[in-house]
Amino acid sequence: MGTEVLKDPFVPEIYRVESVRRELADAVTLELAPVSGKRPDFRPGQFNMLYAFGVGEVAISMSVSAHEGPGFVHTVRNAGAVSGALARLEPGSTLGVRGPFGTGWPVAEAEGRDVLIVAGGLGLAPLRPAIQEVLAHRERFGRVTILVGCRSPSEILYQHDLEQWKQRLDVNVEVTVDHAGTDWHGNVGFVTTLIPRSPFDPANVVAMVCGPEVMMRFAATGLQKGGVPASSIYLSMERNMKCAIGLCGHCQFGPAFICKDGPVLPLDRIAGLLTVQEV
Amino acid sequence: METMEQILGQQAFFADFPAAFVKLIAGCARNHHFKAGEYLIREGDPADRFYLVRQGRVALEITAPARAPIIATTLGEGEIVGVSWLIPPYRAEFDARAMEPVRAIGMNATCLRGKCEADHHLGYEMMKRFLPVMVKRLHATRLQILDVYGQR
Amino acid sequence: MQAFKAETPGFVTDTAGLQCLFDVLADEGYRVVGPTLRDDAIVYGDIDGVTDLPSGWTDRQAPGRYALERRQDNALFGYAVGPHSWKKFLFPPIETLWSAHRGADGAMSVTVPERPADKFAFVGVRSCEIHAMAVQDKVFGEGAYVDAAYAARRSDAFIVAVNCAEPGGTCFCVSMETGPRAAEGFDLALTELIDAGEPMFLVETGSEAGRRILEQVPHAAATAAQAEAAMTVSERAAAQMGRSLDTSGIKELLQSNPEHSRWDDVAARCLSCANCTMVCPTCFCSTVEDHSDLTGQNAERVRKWDSCFTMDFSYIHGGSVRASGSARYRQWMTHKLANWIDQFGTSGCVGCGRCVTWCPVGIDLTEEVAAIRAVPDEGRSR
Structure with a gap:
């Protein structure tokens, strides 16, 4: 009988880029398949460390549910050296993948309750797997509302998915932009303005919020003003991350390690620190 | 048919508004309909009316020379269009355009200001409802200006 | 005694x-x-x-x-x-985690180096x-x-x-x-x-x-x-301890004082030199660097000691989260003496005194804690 060798959590697996889809001027979606072996299972909200050859690693959430395909799908914005290198990958090229890491969205916990998704900008990417899993078992949930805020109409992520979700009668989808001309027929205003207009039972809703930290902070405030308890509000936090396994110390947010205690954290665990600067 | 008093009483904006006051202001109110593209309010006009939207979406717009108009915010069901009627010199500071067919209750501001002056209790009840609207809009505008989704 | x-x-x-x-x-x-x-x-x-x-x-x-x-x-x-x-x-302090190679077909592979046993x-x-x-x-x-x-x-x-x-x-x-x-x-x-x-x-x-x-x-x-x-x-x-530290309720003390004025006070003295973290026997933070050779076919991923006192430490796209010295000192000391207890069930400080001795400006964490303890709950309203 062979002894099982524990996998070194620092060492990536090699994946091949199956397809590249341009989402926005500065963002692409990469579909990845393992060069050998099987892609591990993962939960909505978890992330991988993607390694671009010779450049480095960056933490990126999965943007398609594990049930929707055999590979990993990541939406990458060209925001730095590593993400830039990843965003320039072409089909057939290889990269390193470590993961999945971190906590996920509380999809199972939300069964029997209303679901409120609040996404800002690229924050829709980590939320899409949760939306897909909720919609795959729609009957298990109460009212489902998806609120999306973006900078402008040309920066709305996953327009195709949003259109499909909008067509369903059992989902309430609202998109708003911060800046628009008169050719835009949708909402204009910060995403938090959609919260009071949305149908959900504050006492029986699970809110999943992802976007820039300042957006999440004010979304959380808006939700609390609307009567949603902090324990029902989940945010996906971001901090500098090197190892993703709780050993490098970089991603600390107070007592929490974002890599292993997060990235998805209930507001009641972090509310005190959210309004402190430079944590 | 519903009376204006009943209609006003059903609006979330007037929740907990004393019944006597609803009766008092109902006389200043009437129903309006706007086609898509029609303006509820034009910038610079006397702010002699504000609207409580019952259905449809309204865009608050700003225009500048040689630039396409910008939508500052959009407002929908249950929301107030027009707050300049409260503040001298009572001039509208935005264009408000119906983005789709809009049904709204229009309040004659001159009539309402007169009643508020005559009965400060009524004035205070109105202020309690308008001040949060203005603060919320100011706050939301600040967040828009932050441009949080942009590349830094 | x-x-x-x-x-x-x-x-x-x-x-x-x-x-x-x-x-x-x-x-x-x-x-x-x-x-x-x-x-x-x-x-x-x-x-x-x-x-x-x-x-x-x-x-x-x-x-x-x-x-x-x-x-x-x-x-x-x-x-x-x-x-x-x-x-x-x-x-x-420096350790190669693994190396990546690009083959003739452009495909990447990874090897883990033999570590000295x-x-x-x-x-x-x-x-x-x-x-x-x-x-x-x-x-x-x-x-x-x-x-x-x-x-x-x-x-x-x-x-x-x-x-x-x-x-x-x-x-x-x-x-x-x-x-x-x-x-x-x-x-x-x-x-x-x-x-x-x-x-x-x-x-x-x-x-x-x-x-x-x-x-x-x-x-x-x-x-x-x-x-x-x-x-x-x-x-x-x-009986000869040069310093003492009152540890009673220290977790709550520091966690409830993130905006104490003492953080600015200590930051005015702190050089952000990272000496304290380098000499500390428990500080464990590390970063990784990627080194590639001139052919571009070989790259190494190297882990190095890092310090929460550097600006890069908290960098996320657009800037550093802990841009001020007070935020960095607060992070270090609050982590060491308070958050560590939540994370690992023990203080991160063993009282060896190295951080005090090797601080070029003589910042003494026992004194910093005492100063916060002397005027707790100060801050948010400042």
């Missing part, structure tokens, strides 16, 4: 026995590391024997000050601790340092993910503790309940008895491996007087 009582009378050996211990450890395949004089400091390095030890030297320490001084005697371990800790052996024998480990190792064991060895290289080095290591007889001016192990007497976590523990002139050592065994090694070293049963003398050494040391 703190009183100590020996579990067993133990054994005694002399300088020749100590040399024999070094030889036996080397014969057993250990890389023997211990205190030695270098660069005007007592540091930890490879040693062959007793002559490499800092015989007759001691260290004078104060905030921002460290100086060697001649002792009146020939004590071999008559100092407190120097700038080094055993961390640098168990958790190397050093089996360390650490000689002269202070009680505070044993506690520091236990703290790092929790970080690297007890979570969902284990640093296997660390764990291997740690489980192979042979620990020869030497109970502290000469605490430094910045020591506060008594406050942290980490010393001065080693209670566990060692294979052998020595107490240096020098009243007789030449050093004698009371030896206690702490493990089966320790007993086995001691069997190969000349030793005698300790007399009651010798055992008593060793206890007196520790009692005297406990």
Whole structure:
């Protein structure tokens, strides 16, 4: 009988880029398949460390549910050296993948309750797997509302998915932009303005919020003003991350390690620190 | 048919508004309909009316020379269009355009200001409802200006 | 005064026995590391024997000050601790995690380098340092993910503790309940008895491996007087702490004062030089660097010690989260003394005093905590 060798959590697996889809001027979606072996299972909200050859690693959430395909799908914005290198990958090229890491969205916990998704900008990417899993078992949930805020109409992520979700009668989808001309027929205003207009039972809703930290902070405030308890509000936090396994110390947010205690954290665990600067 | 008093009483904006006051202001109110593209309010006009939207979406717009108009915010069901009627010199500071067919209750501001002056209790009840609207809009505008989704 | 009582009378050996211990450890395949004089400091390095030890030297320490001084005697371990800790052996400052290669077809592959299989024998480990190792064991060895290289080095290591007889001016192990007497976590523990002139050592065994090694070293049963003398050494040391830290409710104290004005006060003095984190025996933060060769076909991923005092440490796209010195100092101290307790069930501080001694401007964390404690709940309204 062979002894099982524990996998070194620092060492990536090699994946091949199956397809590249341009989402926005500065963002692409990469579909990845393992060069050998099987892609591990993962939960909505978890992330991988993607390694671009010779450049480095960056933490990126999965943007398609594990049930929707055999590979990993990541939406990458060209925001730095590593993400830039990843965003320039072409089909057939290889990269390193470590993961999945971190906590996920509380999809199972939300069964029997209303679901409120609040996404800002690229924050829709980590939320899409949760939306897909909720919609795959729609009957298990109460009212489902998806609120999306973006900078402008040309920066709305996953327009195709949003259109499909909008067509369903059992989902309430609202998109708003911060800046628009008169050719835009949708909402204009910060995403938090959609919260009071949305149908959900504050006492029986699970809110999943992802976007820039300042957006999440004010979304959380808006939700609390609307009567949603902090324990029902989940945010996906971001901090500098090197190892993703709780050993490098970089991603600390107070007592929490974002890599292993997060990235998805209930507001009641972090509310005190959210309004402190430079944590 | 519903009376204006009943209609006003059903609006979330007037929740907990004393019944006597609803009766008092109902006389200043009437129903309006706007086609898509029609303006509820034009910038610079006397702010002699504000609207409580019952259905449809309204865009608050700003225009500048040689630039396409910008939508500052959009407002929908249950929301107030027009707050300049409260503040001298009572001039509208935005264009408000119906983005789709809009049904709204229009309040004659001159009539309402007169009643508020005559009965400060009524004035205070109105202020309690308008001040949060203005603060919320100011706050939301600040967040828009932050441009949080942009590349830094 | 703190009183100590020996579990067993133990054994005694002399300088020749100590040399024999070094030889036996080397014969057993250990890389023997211990205190030695270098660069005007007592540091930890490879040693062959007793002559490499800092015989007759001691260290004078104060905030921002460290100086060697001649002792009146020939004590071999008559100092407190120097700038080094055993961390640098168990958790190397630079380590290649893996290498990536691009093949002719452009496809990437990864290889993990063979790591040197050093089996360390650490000689002269202070009680505070044993506690520091236990703290790092929790970080690297007890979570969902284990640093296997660390764990291997740690489980192979042979620990020869030497109970502290000469605490430094910045020591506060008594406050942290980490010393001065080693209670566990060692294979052998020595107490240096020098009243007789030449050093004698009371030896206690702490493990089966320790007993086995001691069997190969000349030793005698300790007399009651010798055992008593060793206890007196520790009692005297406990009474000589240069610093103290009130740890009561310290987690709540620091976690509830993130906006205390003292953070700005300390930041005005702090140089963000990262010395405190480098000398700290428990600080575990690291970063990774990617090195590629000129062909662009080979790249290495290298892990290096990092410090929460650098701007890069908290960089996320667009800027650093902890841009101010006060935020960085707050992060370090709150993590060390408070958040660590939430994370690992123990304080991250063992009271060794290195961060105080090696701070170029003499910032003393015991003083910083006391200042916050003196005026708590200050801040948010400032």
